Amino acid sequence: MNTGLKVTAFAAALAAAFGAAYGVGAGMDPVVAGGERVAGGGGAAHAEHAAVGGGEAALPGGLLVSQGGYTLDLHTRALRAGESAELRFAVLDERTGRNVTAFRREHGKELHLIVASRDLTTYWHLHPARAADGTWSTPVRLPEAGGHRVFADFRPAGKDARGLTLGADLAVSGTSVPDALPPHSATATVDGYQVHLEGGLTPGAGSELTFAVTRAGKPVTDLEPYLGAYGHLVALRAGDLAYLHVHPNGEPGDGRTRPGPGISFTATAPSTGTFRLFLDFRHGGKVRTASFTVHAGRPAAAGPAEAGQEGGGGYGPEEGRGESGTHAH
Structure with missing residues (x-):
C-alpha cells in the first residue's frame, strides 16, 4: 500500500471524492460511435447537480444522482471504516415525490447495488432487500476509509421504462491511505x-x-x-x-x-x-x-x-461473509 495523505474526517473524505471526480472526469468528453465527441461530459461533482434533460442521454451511467425522472435518495451518507452498519436508500419518482415500489427484474434481481472506492481497489456487488414502502437496505462493513461511490442499477416497472444507473457519493471516515490503481495485466x-x-x-x-x-x-x-x-x-x-x-x-x-x-x-x-x-x-x-x-x-x-x-x-x-x-x- 502506497503512503499518502491521511484523511481522518467525513468532510475531508467527501471533499476528496468530489475533487478527484471533477478533476479527472472533467478532462474526458464522452464519445459516440464514429468518434464524435459530446460536449458537457463533466465529472461526477458536476453531474450530481446537472439539470436532467438536454445532453443527459449522452452521459455514461452512474454520473447523475437524478435522471429520467428518478432520483437516488441515499439515506446513509456516511459510515465509519471497519464498523458494521446498514446502508439504506430509495429510488424516488420525481413526478409523484414517492418511493418507487415496482421494478422489472433484470439479471434475476429488481435492483443491483454496486459500491466502489474512489481508487477502484475495493468493490462490492450487493443485492439489498426492499421494504413495502420502497426503502432498500443491506448490511455493510467497509474496511477502508475515504470516498466511495454507490450505484443503483435498475429498471422501473412499465413497458416504456428504460434501465437506469444512478450514482451518489458515500463518505467513510477513518485513516485513509489511498492505493494506486493496479497496473494492467491480462x-x-x-x-x-x-x-x-x-x-x-x-x-x-x-x-x-x-x-x-x-x-x-x-x-x-x-x-x-x-x-x-x-x-x-x-x-x-x-x-x-x-x-x-x-x-x-x-x-x-x-x-x-x-x-x-x-x-x-x-x-x-x-x-x-x-x-x-x-x-x-x-x-x-x-x-x-x-x-x-x-x-x-x-x-x-x-x-x-x-x-x-x-x-x-x-x-x-454466496460466500457467507454477512455482506x-x-x-x-
Whole structure:
C-alpha cells in the first residue's frame, strides 16, 4: 500500500471524492460511435447537480444522482471504516415525490447495488432487500476509509421504462491511505482460479471481452449460472467512476452458450482512458470476483511476460461473509 495523505474526517473524505471526480472526469468528453465527441461530459461533482434533460442521454451511467425522472435518495451518507452498519436508500419518482415500489427484474434481481472506492481497489456487488414502502437496505462493513461511490442499477416497472444507473457519493471516515490503481495485466488470480482476459475496450464502439477461467492449469467447464449468465461484469472509468452497461453474450440454456471456460461480453467505452473491470463468476457454490485494469483503445491481450501477474480477487454474496461480496487488494 502506497503512503499518502491521511484523511481522518467525513468532510475531508467527501471533499476528496468530489475533487478527484471533477478533476479527472472533467478532462474526458464522452464519445459516440464514429468518434464524435459530446460536449458537457463533466465529472461526477458536476453531474450530481446537472439539470436532467438536454445532453443527459449522452452521459455514461452512474454520473447523475437524478435522471429520467428518478432520483437516488441515499439515506446513509456516511459510515465509519471497519464498523458494521446498514446502508439504506430509495429510488424516488420525481413526478409523484414517492418511493418507487415496482421494478422489472433484470439479471434475476429488481435492483443491483454496486459500491466502489474512489481508487477502484475495493468493490462490492450487493443485492439489498426492499421494504413495502420502497426503502432498500443491506448490511455493510467497509474496511477502508475515504470516498466511495454507490450505484443503483435498475429498471422501473412499465413497458416504456428504460434501465437506469444512478450514482451518489458515500463518505467513510477513518485513516485513509489511498492505493494506486493496479497496473494492467491480462491475467487475474483469485482464490486459486486464474482468469485470462482477451479483447479490449474501444471508445464509441462495441467490442468483445472474453474471460477464460482455469484452475490448477485446467479449464473450468462447469461454471454455475449467476444472475442469469455464467458471469456478471461491471466496468468503471478511473477518475469519475462512470459506469458502463455490459451485456453477456448468450445465457445458460440457450443451446449455444457453454458453461466455461470462456465468458463473453460486449461493452462500449464512452471515452478513451483507464477502466477497471470486475468479473463475478460462480463455481463450487461460491461467487468470486476477478479484476482487471484496461485502457480504452488498447487491446487487453497479454504477452508471456504478463501471464503470471496477479490481478486481484474477491468473494461474492454466496460466500457467507454477512455482506454481499468484497473485492480488495
